[in-house]
Amino acid sequence: xxxxxxxxxxxxxxxxxxxxxxxxxxxxxxxxxxxxxxxxxxxxxxxxxxxxxxxxxxxxxxxxxxxxxxxxxxxxxxxxxxxxxxxxxxxxxxxxxxxxxxxxxxxxxxxxxx
Amino acid sequence: xxxxxxxxxxxxxxxxxxxxxxxxxxxxxxxxxxxxxxxxxxxxxxxxxxxxxxxxxxxxxxxxxxxxxxxxxxxxxxxxxxxxxxxxxxxxxxxxxxxxxxxxxxxxxxxxxxx
Numbered sequence: 739x740x741x742x743x744x745x746x747x748x749x750x751x752x753x754x755x756x757x758x759x760x761x762x763x764x765x766x767x768x769x770x771x772x773x774x775x776x777x778x779x780x781x782x783x784x785x786x787x788x789x790x791x792x793x794x795x796x797x798x799x800x801x802x803x804x805x806x807x808x809x810x811x812x813x814x815x816x817x818x819x820x821x822x823x824x825x826x827x828x829x830x831x832x833x834x835x836x837x838x839x840x841x842x843x844x845x846x847x848x849x850x851x852x
Numbered sequence: 853x854x855x856x857x858x859x860x861x862x863x864x865x866x867x868x869x870x871x872x873x874x875x876x877x878x879x880x881x882x883x884x885x886x887x888x889x890x891x892x893x894x895x896x897x898x899x900x901x902x903x904x905x906x907x908x909x910x911x912x913x914x915x916x917x918x919x920x921x922x923x924x925x926x927x928x929x930x931x932x933x934x935x936x937x938x939x940x941x942x943x944x945x946x947x948x949x950x951x952x953x954x955x956x957x958x959x960x961x962x963x964x965x966x967x
Contacts, residue, residue, distance in 0.1 A: 742895070773957075778861070780942060780957035781896075828895055841888075841955070843895035 739764050744829050744844035751819040751851045759814040759847050761829030767842070769832040770812040774798065774825040775846075781828065787812055819851045854879045854947035858958035866966045871915075871930040873961045875943035878924060884946040885926045887917055890960075891939045899941070902926065913937070938965045 745760045763770065771786035783796030787806040801823060803815040812831075816823060826848050830841040859874040877883060884903045888896040900911025907919040913936075917928045926943060943958040 778959055780856075780959045782957075783955070830896075840886075840898050840901065841896070843888075843897070845895045846893075 741765065742829055742831055742842050742844035744827075744847050746847060747845065748848050749850070751816075751849065753820060753851060755819050757816050757819065759816075759827055759829075759849075761812045761814065761844060762810050763812075763829075763831040763842070764810065765831060765833070765842065766809060767831035767833050768809065770806065771796070771830050771832075771841075772802070772804065772812070772814045773828045773830065774823075775828060776825050784814065784827075816849075821851045823849065824851045825849060854881075854883065854945050854954070854956050856943050856945050856956050856958040858941075858943050858961050860961050861959065862962045862964065864964040864966055865933045867935055868932050871928070871933045871937065871963065873928040873941050873943075873963065875926045875928065875958060876924055877926060877943070877945045879945060879947045881947050885917075885919060886944040886946070887911065887915070887926075887928050888942045888944060889939045890942065896942065899928070933963075933965050935965050935967065938963055 742763045768789045772784040773781040775781050782798050784802050785804040787793045790809050793804050826846050828846050829844040832839050832841050855878045857876045886901045887899040889899050890896045899915050900909045902909045902919045910916045915930045940960045940962050942960050945956050
């Protein structure tokens with residue numbers, strides 16, 4: 739199993755550009771989520787999904803969209819990038835709904851918005 | 853509402869000496885508690901978890917943690933530090949928030965091992 743994969747590993751955007759961060763898992767997990775990690779703030783939940791076709795907002799959803807058309811994939815879209823979105827983004831999956839069992843994390847995407 | 857406080861942002865220990873990373877939590881429910889480790893430029897990996905069974909939890913790489921409800925603590929320990937333990941460690945609480953289960957991450961403790 740590859741586990742949770744994320745692409746790209748690094749990305750630099752200009753303010754106002756849009757892009758999609760990709761996340762895929764091959765463990766047949768129903769629950770997937772996106773976090774951002776900023777220095778001194780731990781991980782904060784952006785959006786999550788409890789299954790294909792179902793998504794919901796987390797703690798910091800503004801400026802981000804998600805969709806879940808398949809169990810495997812959970813892309814995160816930045817609609818109009820802002821410098822405040824400079825961060826490291828982690829995708830995670832879990833075998834239980836609501837994500838309170840062990841989370842499996844991807845390697846992260848380091849995003850810089852100029 | 854739940855919260856997690858990691859009491860030290862940075863801990864340095866010499867190789868071969870004990871490690872103690874402190875975590876306090878607040879919760880209005882019976883929480884599940886986790887410790888995750890993040891090595892540089894990597895994702896987070898589960899070290900151990902407490903889910904209301906034994907209060908002393910053993911994890912990978914010789915780490916363990918003790919759930920103390922009276923002290924609302926879940927400190928992470930290891931008897932003898934190894935160079936490969938250098939990483940960032942996150943304490944995480946899972947709790948009910950208006951009927952929904954929610955994970956809250958601490959702000960992390962960076963562990964440095966001195967040769």
